[in-house]
Amino acid sequence: MSVSSSGTIAAIATPPGEGGVGIIRVSGEKALPIAEAIFKSAKDSFSGFKPYTMHYGYVLDENSTELDDVLAVFMPGPNSYTGEDTVEFNCHGGRAILASVLGEILSRGAVLARAGEFTLRAFLNGKMDLTQAEAVAEMIHAPSKGAAQLARVKLSGVLGHRIEELRGRLEVLRAHLCVAVDFPEDELECLPLDKMMTEVTDAVKNISEILAGVERTRAWREGGLAVLSGKVNAGKSSLLNALLGRNRAIVTDIPGTTRDFIEETLNLDGLQVRVVDTAGLRETTDKVEQAGLDMGKELAQQADLVLLIVDGSGPFDLSDIDPEFSAQSGKCIAVINKIDLDQSTPSASEVMAEAGYEVVEISAKRGQGIDELASSIREHILAGAGEPDPDELVPNSRQAATLRKALSELDGLVQDIEMTIPYDLLGVRLETACSALSEITGEITPQEVLDSIFSKFCVGK
Structure with missing residues (x-):
């Protein structure tokens, strides 16, 4: 992206898809002339665009055919977002409608804006510094x-x-x-x-x-990562479904059903957490399953929190736990599943507690203990962070x-x-x-830095 604010740009400023309203933004020296050429007011008394005033009317094509009825607003520079003359058309939010209106604007001399180009112009025109643009x-x-x-x-x-x-x-x-x-x-x-x-x-x-x-606010800014780890048929996929409140992962009594990882996002009281269900741990000669196991271990190493899922109804030994995920690692919770069934002796909960793990007992099938586990996940990922200071x-x-x-x-x-x-x-x-x-x-910023920053923006912003 070249550092330039010349020419008139236009783009759809609302997300793709269908909705009640879709906004098209136009910025540059031709913004007002284009608007005057394609807009017809619904009022006979209309005498031209008044700044910062919504005008109801219609967008017409070159044959005076009505493309959509819209609300249009003109914001003269430098008192606009970009610092340039800007016009926004509030259209109906259908893809075909927005495409036709945008096409008419482009045919009148505007060019399609690149990702982040409106904010880039705001930066170049002194409306904001680079920290504000990134914000x-x-x-x-x-x-x-x-x-x-x-x-x-x-x-x-x-x-x-x-x-x-x-x-x-x-x-x-x-x-x-x-x-x-x-x-x-x-x-x-x-x-x-x-x-x-x-x-x-x-x-x-x-x-x-x-x-x-x-580092303290990383989880708030980037979200957290929690990985479900454990032997085959311990109930990892059932737990993922229980946390989500819907069936996302396939659950069967056949060992090795999950061979790849499945990722979903939870919102835990305002904190976004990516939860990953990994392949069940066991010895295997299947290359595909082994690749899934290796990928799961790599994800667990990167995770903020590892949930060690244990089948509490079957025989259990601490040797089943990867030594890398010891209680001393500070990133593990022992989740004892299937508490609705008869428990092994000694119970897995007792063994894991004695080893120093925080223990949460659940029944993924019946939904028992899921709320408590969700709270524990949130607390662990935010350990030492606390709630964000809104003024920090x-x-x-x-x-x-x-x-x-x-x-x-x-x-x-x-x-x-x-x-x-x-x-x-x-x-x-x-x-x-x-x-x-x-x-x-942004007082002195290399071109490649600007390219990297603004290329991450959505088109229309």
Whole structure:
């Protein structure tokens, strides 16, 4: 995606499919002329588009045939989302209708917008900084209410303002450093080392505070992963169906029914959790089944939580549990299934509890204990995180990586100051740190970074 805001673009701004309303957005210098050419008001008194006012009427094709009755609104630049003249048509939400109206708009001189191009133009036209632009996508793709709240804080511009304030202080320090380099005989007067150390260590503290919430809020921002693991016929597929409240996985008494993994998503009181049912553990010579077992083990290693499903009605021994998923791993819950049947002696619950596992007893078939298990899943994935602070600043992965780069340079700068490294060499680290902070807000951002960010947007946003 080239960094350009020339030309007039148009796209359907609502999701694909059928619905009551579908919105087509047009932005650029031809937006108003196109709207005037294809829109016919239902009112004889209509004298032209009034800004920020909904006008009811019809979209006509070149033969004056009515394509749809619509509500149209004109938002003149720079007081629009993109900073350009923008028109939005609220049409009926059928695919054919939207396609015909969009086709008419494109035939009048607009071009189809690329993914994220409306927000890219907003960024290029100074309507938002890069942290706000990324927050738009984060809100759209937020897997939970908590994630949406965290994105909304950044959409307000608070993160960008804090980064800019921090960079501004470092730039002042750079200016003093340049003076000290140019006038070495006055360097101690221009920039005392103790003052420089204070400023740098304060910047380190500020960046560390911003980074503190990244891992703690990961589950809210990305969702959690829980993997069902256990021997064949322990009831993993039945449990998946019970958690979902519907039959998603095939359940039979034939060992090895599940040969691949099945993934579904649960919403546990606002937290999105991917639950994966894996192939049952057993010795096998079947290459397909073994591939499923290997894939299941790999998923379990990546998981936030592993549910060790045990058939409580049959013989059980701790050797049946993969030693990698010991109680000490801190990522396992022992789920004792089939409690509606006679239990083995000693019971699997007793054995697992003595081994240090948290134990939840269920009957996937009858739905017993499922609510308790769902609560335990949520608590484990959010362990140490708690509910998200709606006012907390939490950078995304790109921003966090760039902040860590700046932090590394500033940590090195602290060491260099302690070693009384020459001022001109100190300036190199300071310049690198400032450049990294500039990348976060978009003051200085490589083209490939912009391409990567905006290509992840949906078309129409």
